[in-house]
Amino acid sequence: MEGAVVTTIGLRVVRGGRVVLDGLDLAVGPGVTGLLGPSGCGKSTLLRSIVGVQRVAGGSVTVLGEPAGSAPLRARVGYQTQSSSVYDDLTVAENLRFFARVLGRPAGSVEEAVSAVDLTAHRDHVVHRLSGGQRSRVGLAVALLGRPDLLVLDEPTVGLDPVLRRDLWALFHRVAASGTAVLVSSHVMDEAERCDELLLMREGRIIAQGTPSAIKERVGATDVESAFLALVERAGGAR
Amino acid sequence: MTPRITLAVAARVLTQLRRDHRTLAMLLVLPCLLQALLWWIFEATPLVFDRIGPALLAIFPFFVMFLVTSITTLRERSSGTLERLFTMPMGRLDLLGGYALAFGAVAALQAAIAATVALTLLDLDVRGPAVLLGVVGVADAVLGTALGLFVSAFARTEFQAVQFLPAVVVPQILLCGLLVPREDLPRVLEVVSDVMPLSWAVDAMEQLATTSSTGQVWRDIGVVAAFAVAALALGAATLRRRTE
Numbered sequence: 001m002e003g004a005v006v007t008t009i010g011l012r013v014v015r016g017g018r019v020v021l022d023g024l025d026l027a028v029g030p031g032v033t034g035l036l037g038p039s040g041c042g043k044s045t046l047l048r049s050i051v052g053v054q055r056v057a058g059g060s061v062t063v064l065g066e067p068a069g070s071a072p073l074r075a076r077v078g079y080q081t082q083s084s085s086v087y088d089d090l091t092v093a094e095n096l097r098f099f100a101r102v103l104g105r106p107a108g109s110v111e112e113a114v115s116a117v118d119l120t121a122h123r124d125h126v127v128h129r130l131s132g133g134q135r136s137r138v139g140l141a142v143a144l145l146g147r148p149d150l151l152v153l154d155e156p157t158v159g160l161d162p163v164l165r166r167d168l169w170a171l172f173h174r175v176a177a178s179g180t181a182v183l184v185s186s187h188v189m190d191e192a193e194r195c196d197e198l199l200l201m202r203e204g205r206i207i208a209q210g211t212p213s214a215i216k217e218r219v220g221a222t223d224v225e226s227a228f229l230a231l232v233e234r235a236g237g238a239r
Numbered sequence: 240m241t242p243r244i245t246l247a248v249a250a251r252v253l254t255q256l257r258r259d260h261r262t263l264a265m266l267l268v269l270p271c272l273l274q275a276l277l278w279w280i281f282e283a284t285p286l287v288f289d290r291i292g293p294a295l296l297a298i299f300p301f302f303v304m305f306l307v308t309s310i311t312t313l314r315e316r317s318s319g320t321l322e323r324l325f326t327m328p329m330g331r332l333d334l335l336g337g338y339a340l341a342f343g344a345v346a347a348l349q350a351a352i353a354a355t356v357a358l359t360l361l362d363l364d365v366r367g368p369a370v371l372l373g374v375v376g377v378a379d380a381v382l383g384t385a386l387g388l389f390v391s392a393f394a395r396t397e398f399q400a401v402q403f404l405p406a407v408v409v410p411q412i413l414l415c416g417l418l419v420p421r422e423d424l425p426r427v428l429e430v431v432s433d434v435m436p437l438s439w440a441v442d443a444m445e446q447l448a449t450t451s452s453t454g455q456v457w458r459d460i461g462v463v464a465a466f467a468v469a470a471l472a473l474g475a476a477t478l479r480r481r482t483e
Contacts, residue, residue, distance in 0.1 A: 015483050051326045055481045069480065074328045085319030089255050101247035102327050126258070142323070 004029055005150055005181040006050055010059035013045050020045045021204045023059065028183055032169075032176045034195030035185040036224070042204040043185040044082065047154050050183070051079040064149055075103055078148035078180075082155050084139035088128040092119055092138050095127060096145060103146045113141040116171065133160045140168070144175070151175060153184045157191065169194045192224035200228055207231050240332040248337020249344075252311070256345065262307060267349055270299035271356045278361045285362075292363040293444035294417045296353055296372060300346050300380035301437055305408055308342060308387030309400045316391065325480045334478065335388065335471050342384040343377055350376025367447035371456055375447070378463045379440040385470035386436075392477030411437035416445065436466035 006028040013021040020042045035043050048054035049061050052069015061068035064076060086095045096110040114123050117137040122130060127138055140156055153172075157165045169191070176182045176196070184195070192198055192212050200208040200215070208215050208231050212224055219234070221227035256263055274295050281288040315321045324334065354372040357363040365372065390407060394400035414424070414432040421432050421442075432438045443459035 053322050053325055053481055055479075055483050069326075071328070074326060077326060079323060079326045081319045081322060083319040085323040087251070087255065087320060088318070089258050090251070094251075094254055098247055098251045099323075099327070102244050102324065102329055104243065104328070146327075 005064060006183065007062045008046075008049070008059060009062075011046075011049060011056065011061060012058035013042075013049060013054060014057045015045065019204070021049070024204070024206065026199070026206060026209075028181070028199070029197065030176070030179075030181045031196035032172050032182045032184065032194070033197045033199060034192055035183060035199045035201060036189060036192055036228075037185075037187065037201030039187050041201050043187075043201055044154055046201070047079075047152050047183070047185060051077055051152050075146050076149045078143035078146055078151045080136075080139050080143040080151075080153045080156055082158075084127075084135040086127055086135070086138050086142060089126065091124050091126050092130075092141075093123045095138060096141055099142045100145055105145055105147075109145055109147070113144045116144055117141045118167070133164055136160070137168075148180055151180050151182045153182070155185055155187065157184075157186065158188070165191075189223075189225040189228060198224070200224075200231065202228075202232060207235060240330055240336060241328070244329055244333040245336040245340065248334055249340040252338060252341035253344070255311075256341070266303055266307065266345055267352055270295075270303065270349060270353045273299065274353065274357055275361065288361070289364050289448070291417055292357055292361065293365070293372075293448040294415065294441045296350070296357060296376060297379050297437065297440040297444045298412055298415065298417065299353065300349055300376050301383040301440065302404075302408055302412070303349075304342055304346060304380040304383030305387040306401075306404060308338065308384045309391045309394070309403060310387075310397055312338065312388050312391040313394055313397060313400045317395075321478070322482075331475045331478045331480075335385075335475055338388060339381055339384055339471065343381050346377045346380030346384075347373060349380065363448075365448050366451045367453055367456060368451075371447055371453060372444065375440055375443045375456070375460055375463070378460050378467065379437075382436055382440070382463055382467040382470065385467045385474055388474040389470050389477060392474070408437075411435045414438065415441040417441070436463055436470075439463050439466070 004027040008024055008026040011021050011024040037043055045054060049056055050063060050068055063073055066073050092114060093110060096113055100110050114120050117140050119134065119137055119141065122134060127135055136156060143151060157168055172182045172184060195212060198210060198212055198215055199206050216224060216227045219227050219230040221230055277295060278288050350373040354369060358365060358369060386407065390403045391400055414428060414435055415438045421429055421438060424432060439459045439462040443456045446456045
């Protein structure tokens with residue numbers, strides 16, 4: 001793909017003796033891209049491969065023109081795992097200050113990230129006293145700290161209040177508008193409409209890629225969930 | 240290795256410790272209390288306390304640092320923060336160095352408090368320079384930190400991590416010369432105790448108690464430091480940027 005931010009060629013990943021990804025070819029462009037598929041289909045494994053923490057059995061992953069996980073990328077890619085991945089016994093601000101120092105970012109970036117995720121009122125609260133949603137936003141703030149060129153978010157909106165979910169998607173689009181490519185995974189199909197581009201994933205394969213309307217149009221469906229079902233049936237149904 | 244990042248890790252670990260009052264008390268106060276308890280037990284036979292007192296100064300820092308580090312680094316591995324750090328410009332040596340620095344600093348404080356209590360309140364007799372008690376204590380605590388870090392790779396839960404205490408630490412305490420002088424151990428056990436790092440730290444403390452010459456002490460400190468570096472290297476090998 002012209003101007004691709006992430007490219008995988010023949011990506012193969014084996015975890016615990018099970019082949020999770022088998023020869024995956026993929027190109028992700030700028031904007032907000034949603035990686036959608038059921039739990040256990042390999043979304044997290046794919047995202048981990050892109051940020052370079054997944055042991056890979058074969059193929060290649062290129063991010064921003066460099067091999068995934070290579071040293072030059074480490075300050076340019078922001079990553080949020082499914083857990084919040086912050087220190088529970090530190091305050092919001094202490095967490096961010098620590099990660100900012102690791103990234104070599106100025107102190108001002110901390111306030112910027114705290115206000116981006118709307119946690120200014122909680123900046124001096126210890127993380128383990130926060131709600132699950134607030135905690136996951138702390139993690140998101142850490143991912144935003146380095147003003148990355150690529151933001152990889154693994155199910156950042158799971159279990160959140162609908163109002164908060166809407167706000168977060170608005171944030172993803174603001175971040176994308178500032179030039180950062182955003183790759184977000186979700187197993188909730190109704191989040192698909194909020195993405196510029198979709199990757200539908202099932203059993204380690206990408207079964208469709210395109211804008212939400214293009215994917216629906218292709219199978220004559222009214223929503224992405226029915227499109228997903230139609231695509232699975234066309235491919236031979238549930239194995 | 241980047242000094243900025245190493246120091247950031249050390250500062251963060253110390254902030255976490257400062258917030259956890261119970262752990263801080265275990266690190267700084269508990270060794271003194273246990274020492275005082277043993278002094279009290281041997282009130283009628285002060286010679287016994289003079290013999291085991293120096294060994295205790297080596298055992299407690301090793302024990303508590305091993306415990307605290309194995310749990311802390313296990314949390315780092317299981318909470319996802321380690322994975323996040325490895326997507327950042329964080330080197331393995333930055334992480335290890337940061338931990339060693341933070342716990343080394345706590346160990347220096349611990350050694351100073353424990354040695355002061357032993358020398359003043361508990362009338363422990365020491366012939367060598369008192370400051371070396373602190374140096375041995377720090378080397379010994381860094382050793383505990385390094386071993387704790389290494390074994391945390393082989394535990395999945397905090398429950399499993401705690402199980403390394405009886406498996407890895409207690410045998411060293413039994414064989415380090417606390418119960419029976421090492422030269423009086425059966426030959427096989429004496430050889431085993433020779434390859435256990437804690438034995439060397441205890442030897443150093445006993446040397447300090449019995450003679451004012453320090454050559455032997457520095458050699459023992461060197462051996463302890465070598466064990467600590469080896470354990471850190473093994474620990475580094477268990478920190479993988481890419482995992483399955």
